[in-house]
Amino acid sequence: MSTVEKDLEVMAHRLVEASGAPDERDLAYARAGLDGIVNGLKARRAWSEHVGEILTPSEAVAVAGWTRAALSKAVREHRVLRLTGSNGKYGYAAAGFTDDRPAKPILGIQQVLRVWADVDPRGWSTVAWFATEQAELGGRTPRRALLDGDVPVVARAAEGAASRLSA
Numbered sequence: 001m002s003t004v005e006k007d008l009e010v011m012a013h014r015l016v017e018a019s020g021a022p023d024e025r026d027l028a029y030a031r032a033g034l035d036g037i038v039n040g041l042k043a044r045r046a047w048s049e050h051v052g053e054i055l056t057p058s059e060a061v062a063v064a065g066w067t068r069a070a071l072s073k074a075v076r077e078h079r080v081l082r083l084t085g086s087n088g089k090y091g092y093a094a095a096g097f098t099d100d101r102p103a104k105p106i107l108g109i110q111q112v113l114r115v116w117a118d119v120d121p122r123g124w125s126t127v128a129w130f131a132t133e134q135a136e137l138g139g140r141t142p143r144r145a146l147l148d149g150d151v152p153v154v155a156r157a158a159e160g161a162a163s164r165l166s167a
Contacts, residue, residue, distance in 0.1 A: 004038075008038070052131055063101070078113035083127060084122040093130070108155070109146060111158075112154055
């Protein structure tokens, strides 16, 4: 048993003891829950290494200087890319914001996100495309091309990529 596995086992025992009525089924339940948390953290880290920071709702509100209502409105208007996790929780692609503080949605992102909305309702293919260098953008990422002001070119590239995904 690795050190991490031992640590998880200890945490599972502590959780079960804290519940006040420990039994073996509770221990298995607690261990499965901790394993799920660890796996979720690993997946989040792997995605973040590829697509950049994934903001929690609170972080997105803080970065943009908005209310939660304003964030929800920006998602509905396709100005912010919301990512839906397998657990149903939301994250927000930091790559869609400027680096300024308070951050603003990148100019032109609305045209790009509208293209992807019906094809990729959970947002993961969109953010992967957005963070990957594209030949049709001269080897730039769509984010970089938008920041460079090439909105029509990025919108056309998004249409092509989204149509290939939906085919």
